[in-house]
Amino acid sequence: MSQETAYPAQQRADLPQDAVLVLEDGRTFRGESYGAVGRTVGEAVFATAMTGYQETFTDPSYHRQVIVMTAPHIGNTGVNGADMESQRIWAAGVVVRDPALRPSNWRSQGDLGSALAEAGVVGISGVDTRALTRHLRDRGAMRAGIFSGEDARATTDELLEAVRTAPEMTGAALAAEVSTTETYVVSPPEGTPVRFTVAALDLGVKGRTPALLAKRGIAVHIMPAATTFEELMAISPDGVFFSNGPGDPASADHEVGLLRQVLDAGLPFFGICFGNQLLGRALGLDTYKLVFGHRGINQPVLDRTTGKVEVTSHNHGFAIAWPQGVPTSEPVQTPYGAVRCSHVALNDDVVEGLACEDVPAFSVQYHPEAAAGPHDAEYLFDRFVQSLTTYHDERKKDASAQA
Known part of the structure; x- marks a missing residue:
């Protein structure tokens, strides 16, 4: 896999919009958009790493998964071309608590929020990821959807239907x-x-x-x-x-x-x-x-x-x-x-x-x-x-x- 991907210079992110995370068992978490605005559905899983978020998001093993980052601060070191583990971001969605306002690292070539938006990856911030992780530990990994902007204004029943009709990971040949x-x-x-x-x-x-x-x-x-x-x-x-x-x-x-x-x-x-x-x-x-x-x-x-x-x-x-x-x-x-x-x-x-x-x-x-x-x-x-x-x-x- 090429590791020479370069990110454009940091751009000012658009103002966040309302967003909601809906789990297939009906529990919801509200927050703000992070990355692309729209909708995405996948299997909700949590990753306990305190660093290496770029390597995580570009790992093809996360294809069709919505990644909940348990570390509260994500994006601190920005993104760069050298830390890509494949040629694209594979995560279906990203859930964070407190995204960095701006990256601070000598290797940074851009900010994570802009990279997610450019890749079309829908995310949500401002979520109590501790409570969400405990829920997934108790109930198990399950399908989830992130909906932001206009998509977040649909009824809970409509959003829950979108989640429950998504394919499951069991039996998936990916x-x-x-x-x-x-x-x-x-x-x-x-x-x-x-x-x-x-x-x-x-x-x-x-x-x-x-x-x-x-x-x-x-x-x-x-x-x-x-x-x-x-x-x-x-x-x-x-x-x-x-x-x-x-x-x-x-x-x-x-x-x-x-x-x-x-x-x-x-x-x-x-x-x-x-x-x-x-x-x-x-x-x-x-x-x-x-x-x-x-x-x-x-x-x-x-x-x-x-x-x-x-x-x-x-x-x-x-x-x-x-x-x-x-x-x-x-x-x-x-x-x-x-x-x-x-x-x-x-x-x-x-x-x-x-x-x-x-x-x-x-x-x-x-x-x-x-x-x-x-x-x-x-x-x-x-x-x-x-x-x-x-x-x-x-x-x-x-x-x-x-x-």
């Missing part, structure tokens, strides 16, 4: 809507030799992910979600990567089928977030929808391989269901051999990672690229490089034996 349409390559930085070639399936990839792989000497071929196994193998990859992305993993039949072919071929595999859920389904495990999900850059996760606790970046509303009656501390048998829960969330014991013992595949539910932080889990990219190295060395050994 990866193709955010994926690249053509393959492109992210090469290692100048002076860094190419060690491996990796086929990366773009299910909603963030720009920092291929950058960190390329930094380690990997030529990363970013490929469309609809890529076939034959197309994938045409680049002679040393390994395969599945990215983060939006939607219900139970709807990703093509991607799961492709991943099973990768596992059958014995190629090293690494998946993050949506890619972790797809590995679970490819192994025969189920997935389920979390009540309110994990979103933010302050989620504690235990790496059972090292015994260390990492503070990690999350954005997921679905998770892997470990077989009933089996503790996550014990491996389970799958058609591809034994698999263990390598990482677990310390807040709620959600499965946060998988490690296969009989095929070279592993994944994590969170974001080791962690834009805008933290960086505790960046070592996972090195773990993938080690898997590629082992696979490459074994192929060379086999070739020498046959010669």
